[in-house]
Amino acid sequence: xxxxxxxxxxxxxxxxxxxxxxxxxxxxxxxxxxxxxxxxxxxxxxxxxxxxxxxxxxxxxxxxxxxxxxxxxxxxxxxxxxxxxxxxxxxxxxxxxxxxxxxxxxxxxxxxxxxxxxxxxxxxxxxxxxxxxxxxxxxxxxxxxxxxxxxxxxxxxxxxxxxxxxxxxxxxxxxxxxxxxxxxxxxxxxxxxxxxxxxxxxxxxxxxxxxxxxxxxxxxxxxxxxxxxxxxxxxxxxxxxxxxxxxxxxxxxxxxxxxxx
Amino acid sequence: xxxxxxxxxxxxxxxxxxxxxxxxxxxxxxxxxxxxxxxxxxxxxxxxxxxxxxxxxxxxxxxxxxxxxxxxxxxxxxxxxxxxxxxxxxxxxxxxxxxxxxxxxxxxxxxxxxxxxxxxxxxxxxxxxxxxxxxxxxxxxxxxxxxxxxxxxxxxxxxxxxxxxxxxxxxxxxxxxxxxxxxxxxxxxxxxxxxxxxxxxxxxxxxxxxxxxxxxxxxxxxxxxxxxxxxxxxxxxxxxxxxxxxxxxxxxxxxxxxxxxxxxxxxxxxxxxxxxxxxxxxxxxxxxxxxxxxxxxxxxxxxxxxxxxxxxxxxxxxxxxxxxxxxxxxxxxxxxxxxxxxx
Numbered sequence: 001x002x003x004x005x006x007x008x009x010x011x012x013x014x015x016x017x018x019x020x021x022x023x024x025x026x027x028x029x030x031x032x033x034x035x036x037x038x039x040x041x042x043x044x045x046x047x048x049x050x051x052x053x054x055x056x057x058x059x060x061x062x063x064x065x066x067x068x069x070x071x072x073x074x075x076x077x078x079x080x081x082x083x084x085x086x087x088x089x090x091x092x093x094x095x096x097x098x099x100x101x102x103x104x105x106x107x108x109x110x111x112x113x114x115x116x117x118x119x120x121x122x123x124x125x126x127x128x129x130x131x132x133x134x135x136x137x138x139x140x141x142x143x144x145x146x147x148x149x150x151x152x153x154x155x156x157x158x159x160x161x162x163x164x165x166x167x168x169x170x171x172x173x174x175x176x177x178x179x180x181x182x183x184x185x186x187x188x189x190x191x192x193x194x195x196x197x198x199x200x201x202x203x204x205x206x207x208x209x210x211x212x213x214x215x216x217x218x219x220x221x222x223x224x225x226x227x228x229x230x231x232x233x234x235x236x237x238x239x240x241x242x243x244x245x246x247x248x249x250x251x252x253x254x255x256x257x258x259x260x261x
Numbered sequence: 262x263x264x265x266x267x268x269x270x271x272x273x274x275x276x277x278x279x280x281x282x283x284x285x286x287x288x289x290x291x292x293x294x295x296x297x298x299x300x301x302x303x304x305x306x307x308x309x310x311x312x313x314x315x316x317x318x319x320x321x322x323x324x325x326x327x328x329x330x331x332x333x334x335x336x337x338x339x340x341x342x343x344x345x346x347x348x349x350x351x352x353x354x355x356x357x358x359x360x361x362x363x364x365x366x367x368x369x370x371x372x373x374x375x376x377x378x379x380x381x382x383x384x385x386x387x388x389x390x391x392x393x394x395x396x397x398x399x400x401x402x403x404x405x406x407x408x409x410x411x412x413x414x415x416x417x418x419x420x421x422x423x424x425x426x427x428x429x430x431x432x433x434x435x436x437x438x439x440x441x442x443x444x445x446x447x448x449x450x451x452x453x454x455x456x457x458x459x460x461x462x463x464x465x466x467x468x469x470x471x472x473x474x475x476x477x478x479x480x481x482x483x484x485x486x487x488x489x490x491x492x493x494x495x496x497x498x499x500x501x502x503x504x505x506x507x508x509x510x511x512x513x514x515x516x517x518x519x520x521x522x523x524x525x526x527x528x529x530x531x532x533x534x535x536x537x538x539x540x541x542x543x544x545x546x547x548x549x550x551x552x553x554x555x556x557x558x559x560x561x562x563x564x565x566x567x568x569x570x571x572x573x574x575x576x577x578x579x580x581x582x583x584x585x586x587x588x589x590x591x592x593x594x595x596x597x598x599x600x601x602x603x604x
Contacts, residue, residue, distance in 0.1 A: 054493075104498055
């Protein structure tokens with residue numbers, strides 16, 4: 001089966017300093033229905049890779065998304081992106097923020113507001129529906145933004161050829177433990193509907209529990225890429241984060257669990 | 262059922278014709294509102310034409326139309342600039358257009374006074390032309406400074422706008438320094454803004470530009486809504502962000518440029534009106550843009566009426582009145598900004 005996203009030897013140079021390399025010939029791929037987690041220390045090039053896939057950065061090499069439309073509006077029905085930082089500082093209602101995700105669609109007002117409600121419920125943010133975005137806490141804002149990107153690719157029917165790709169840059173940073181689990185479970189459900197999900201994560205155990213594939217980046221280069229069991233090893237953790245650890249197995253599902261020593 | 266939002270919209274829209282009537286009725290000579298209405302129906306060569314009809318038809322009506330159009334342009338351009346810069350405290354003058362226009366007008370006043378008599382119509386249109394040229398030049402400079410191969414940075418535009426504003430400001434000051442008393446007076450009067458040059462020929466120019474700006478800008482409402490999220494977010498929603506930015510900058514430059522050229526620099530309309538409207542109906546540009554246009558028209562009509570009547574027969578520059586009305590209101594908004602979710 002051809003992967004939904006294939007990244008082949010992609011290099012990214014900093015647009016400001018000519019010699020700075022943000023990413024050095026990195027390859028990876030992800031199938032429809034899978035979650036790919038990108039891990040690595042700060043400044044390893046994780047966000048740059050996500051930006052390149054999202055089309056925000058120039059790169060060498062090839063990024064091939066199966067069945068992706070070239071027309072920006074149709075493409076927006078297939079690919080949704082959650083950036084690390086949200087700049088929104090205007091007093092929109094929460095429902096209005098999520099509704100922005102339906103701009104590329106032509107599903108009609110009624111269906112759009114249904115989707116807004118469903119996406120907010122999926123992120124446990126339906127009770128925020130009429131609140132002002134600017135008055136929310138950091139974690140609440142992040143859940144609203146997550147609901148927004150989910151709402152953008154909510155239905156498989158809207159996307160040409162059913163291609164749906166979700167790019168999340170550190171989606172769990174402001175979330176509490178309960179909402180982290182809620183998000184990951186919601187993403188897992190979303191993936192089973194045929195969405196390919198790529199996310200930058202800092203929580204190795206969350207990665208180990210939910211990701212199907214892991215890409216480990218170190219100093220702009222690929223350290224490892226493969227299944228969670230292959231990538232999350234004591235040696236790799238030591239190389240990535242300079243932390244001594246022991247890998248145990250999760251009592252329920254057998255996924256690796258990193259225990260810091 | 263009438264929601265609070267619908268009620269607000271109805272009130273704002275109804276206030277526009279009311280403000281026009283007030284502007285027609287009040288002045289050095291007060292004319293009852295009924296007579297003012299009646300005067301509009303009389304044709305100029307009618308036998309029944311009296312003095313108040315002439316006052317209304319030849320002086321107050323063009324002035325009221327010009328005030329409404331300039332106010333509407335400033336209001337909608339203000340709302341657009343704030344959306345484009347994602348900054349609720351932005352002002353259309355930020356992209357340098359106002360200062361550039363002032364410098365252009367000052368140059369025209371300085372050099373034209375030697376060739377022609379500035380009191381005449383040609384003198385006035387020369388100043389307007391200089392203002393428009395200066396404003397356009399400033400916007401082009403600011404825009405090209407902030408644009409590279411990767412697109413236009415609105416943050417850089419803001420800083421470039423400040424730089425161009427400073428340069429244009431000192432150019433105007435130099436001209437004031439070397440100008441004679443008459444030039445000095447003309448430049449400073451023009452800087453304070455005023456609608457006393459209103460004539461039907463100016464109304465026609467204002468109408469042409471308003472027709473373009475006021476009909477095209479609202480088409481960018483959805484794009485502006487998405488732009489508030491951030492530029493890359495708007496791009497991820499399938500919008501051609503670079504083209505949208507260019508379109509918005511051109512329209513704002515045209516709108517503000519023509520209003521500065523016709524009425525001088527009028528402070529605070531473009532800043533305060535979108536603020537008030539956002540307070541009333543929220544940041545959704547589909548409502549905010551038309552309501553800001555209506556609100557700008559109302560504020561300028563009422564300010565100009567006050568400017569004409571308060572020390573009658575002496576007229577105050579309308580820019581002084583809008584600043585005096587606008588600034589305290591703006592300060593109170595800043596004090597209560599937490600009440601409507603602004604930090």
